[in-house]
Amino acid sequence: MQDKLEAINANLVHMSELVGTAIATATTALLTDDLSMAEQVITGDDEINRLNAEVEELCFRVAALEAPMATDLRMTMGGIRMATSLERMGDLAVHIAKQVRLRYPNPSIPVDLQSTFREMGDAASKIVAEAGRVIETRDTTLAxxxxxxxxxxxxxxxxxxxxxLSDSWDHGVEAAIDVTLLSRFYERFGDHAVSLARRVIYIVTGEPYANI
Amino acid sequence: MQDKLEAINANLVHMSELVGTAIATATTALLTDDLSMAEQVITGDDEINRLNAEVEELCFRVAALEAPMATDLRMTMGGIRMATSLERMGDLAVHIAKQVRLRYPNPSIPVDLQSTFREMGDAASKIVAEAGRVIETRDTTLAxxxxxxxxxxxxxxxxxxxxxLSDSWDHGVEAAIDVTLLSRFYERFGDHAVSLARRVIYIVTGEPYANI
Structure with a gap:
C-alpha cells in the first residue's frame, strides 16, 4: 500500500508544481499582455485535470483494495479533496489567462495597477510552492x-x-470590473491553498484545523 | 452494499434540496434586501457542509468494505464529486447572501436590474431542482x-x-462591480449543476459526457 500512497503524494506534488507554473505564467501574461503565454496556461490545464482524475482513481483503488486505517485512510480520503483544490487553483490561473486573451491586444490592467498584480502573482506563486512542500513533507509548521x-x-x-472605488479612479467601469474579477481570482487561489493545507494537517493529526 | 449506495444517493438528494432552498432564499434576500433571510442562508450552509463530509465518508466506507464494481464503483467515486459540486453551489448562495449583508440596509442591486436577478434566481432554482431529480432518478434525459x-x-x-458597460449605466462603479460579481455567482452556480449532471451520466453510462 505504501507505494500507492507515495504515488498519490507524488501526483499531488506534481500537480502543485504545474499549478505553480500556471499561476506564474498567467501573471506574466497579465503583466506583459502576452497572448501566447495565456494560451499556454489554458492548454496546460488539461494535464492538471488529467492528474486530478488519476489521483481520484488511485485513492479509490487504495480504499477498495487495501482497507487503509487511520492516517492512511485520511490520506486516501483527503487525496481527492487536495486534488480538487489544486484543480480549482489551476482553473483560477486559466480564468486569469482567459481574461488576458479576451482583452488582447489591449492591456488587461491599467499601468498603475501593475505593481499590485505583480505582488498578487508573487504571493500566489509562493503560497502554491508552500502547499507543495506541505504535501511533500507533511511538515505542518509550514502552514x-x-x-x-x-x-x-x-x-x-x-x-x-x-x-x-476612489474618486481618483479614471479607467472607467469596464476596467474596474476587470481588475476586481482578476483580483478575486488571486484571492480565491489563496483560499484554496489554505484549505488544502488544512486538509494536510487533518491527515497528519486526525484533528480538524481551523487556525489557518 | 445497496443500502449504503442508497444512503449516499439520499444524502445527495437532500443536499440538492438544501441548496435549492439556499439559492431561492438568497435570491429573495437580494430582491427584498432582507438581512434575516441572508443570515439564514449563511448559517444554513453548515448543514450542507456536514452532509458533504458525510457523503465523503459513506463513499469511502463503501469503497473500503464492499469492493464495488462498474456502476457501483462509479457511483462511489462520483458521489464525492457530486457532493463537492453541491457544496460549491451552497457556497455561491452564501456569497450572494453575504453581499446582501455587506450592503444592508442599502439595496444590493439597482431597481432596474431586479427582473434580471429574479430571472437568474428562477433559472438557478430550477437547475438545482432538476439536478436533484437527475440524482434521484438517474434519468439522464432530464439533463x-x-x-x-x-x-x-x-x-x-x-x-x-x-x-x-452601456453609456446609460448611471449607478456608478461600485454597483457595476456588485452586480457583475452577483451575476457571476449565478452563472457559476449553473456550471456546477451541469458538471454534476455530467457526473451522473458518467455513472449511468460509463462514458464521459461533454454534450451538456
Whole structure:
C-alpha cells in the first residue's frame, strides 16, 4: 500500500508544481499582455485535470483494495479533496489567462495597477510552492507561512477595491470590473491553498484545523 | 452494499434540496434586501457542509468494505464529486447572501436590474431542482433541461455585462462591480449543476459526457 500512497503524494506534488507554473505564467501574461503565454496556461490545464482524475482513481483503488486505517485512510480520503483544490487553483490561473486573451491586444490592467498584480502573482506563486512542500513533507509548521501569503492576497484584494472605488479612479467601469474579477481570482487561489493545507494537517493529526 | 449506495444517493438528494432552498432564499434576500433571510442562508450552509463530509465518508466506507464494481464503483467515486459540486453551489448562495449583508440596509442591486436577478434566481432554482431529480432518478434525459437553464444563466450574465458597460449605466462603479460579481455567482452556480449532471451520466453510462 505504501507505494500507492507515495504515488498519490507524488501526483499531488506534481500537480502543485504545474499549478505553480500556471499561476506564474498567467501573471506574466497579465503583466506583459502576452497572448501566447495565456494560451499556454489554458492548454496546460488539461494535464492538471488529467492528474486530478488519476489521483481520484488511485485513492479509490487504495480504499477498495487495501482497507487503509487511520492516517492512511485520511490520506486516501483527503487525496481527492487536495486534488480538487489544486484543480480549482489551476482553473483560477486559466480564468486569469482567459481574461488576458479576451482583452488582447489591449492591456488587461491599467499601468498603475501593475505593481499590485505583480505582488498578487508573487504571493500566489509562493503560497502554491508552500502547499507543495506541505504535501511533500507533511511538515505542518509550514502552514503558518501560507497563512501569511493568504493574508497578503486578502489585503491586496481589499486595497484594490479601495483604489477602484476612489474618486481618483479614471479607467472607467469596464476596467474596474476587470481588475476586481482578476483580483478575486488571486484571492480565491489563496483560499484554496489554505484549505488544502488544512486538509494536510487533518491527515497528519486526525484533528480538524481551523487556525489557518 | 445497496443500502449504503442508497444512503449516499439520499444524502445527495437532500443536499440538492438544501441548496435549492439556499439559492431561492438568497435570491429573495437580494430582491427584498432582507438581512434575516441572508443570515439564514449563511448559517444554513453548515448543514450542507456536514452532509458533504458525510457523503465523503459513506463513499469511502463503501469503497473500503464492499469492493464495488462498474456502476457501483462509479457511483462511489462520483458521489464525492457530486457532493463537492453541491457544496460549491451552497457556497455561491452564501456569497450572494453575504453581499446582501455587506450592503444592508442599502439595496444590493439597482431597481432596474431586479427582473434580471429574479430571472437568474428562477433559472438557478430550477437547475438545482432538476439536478436533484437527475440524482434521484438517474434519468439522464432530464439533463437536457438543465442545459437549457444553464444557457439562460449564461445569457442573463452576458446581458448584464452589456447593461453595465452601456453609456446609460448611471449607478456608478461600485454597483457595476456588485452586480457583475452577483451575476457571476449565478452563472457559476449553473456550471456546477451541469458538471454534476455530467457526473451522473458518467455513472449511468460509463462514458464521459461533454454534450451538456
Amino acid at each position: 503558518d507561512k501560507m497563512k501569511q501569503y493568504d493574508d497578503t492576497l486578502d489585503r491586496l484584494h481589499r486595497d484594490l477595491f479601495t483604489a477602484v | 437536457d433541461k438543465m442545459k437549457q437553464y444553464d444557457d439562460t444563466l449564461d445569457r442573463l450574465h452576458r446581458d448584464l455585462f452589456t447593461a453595465v
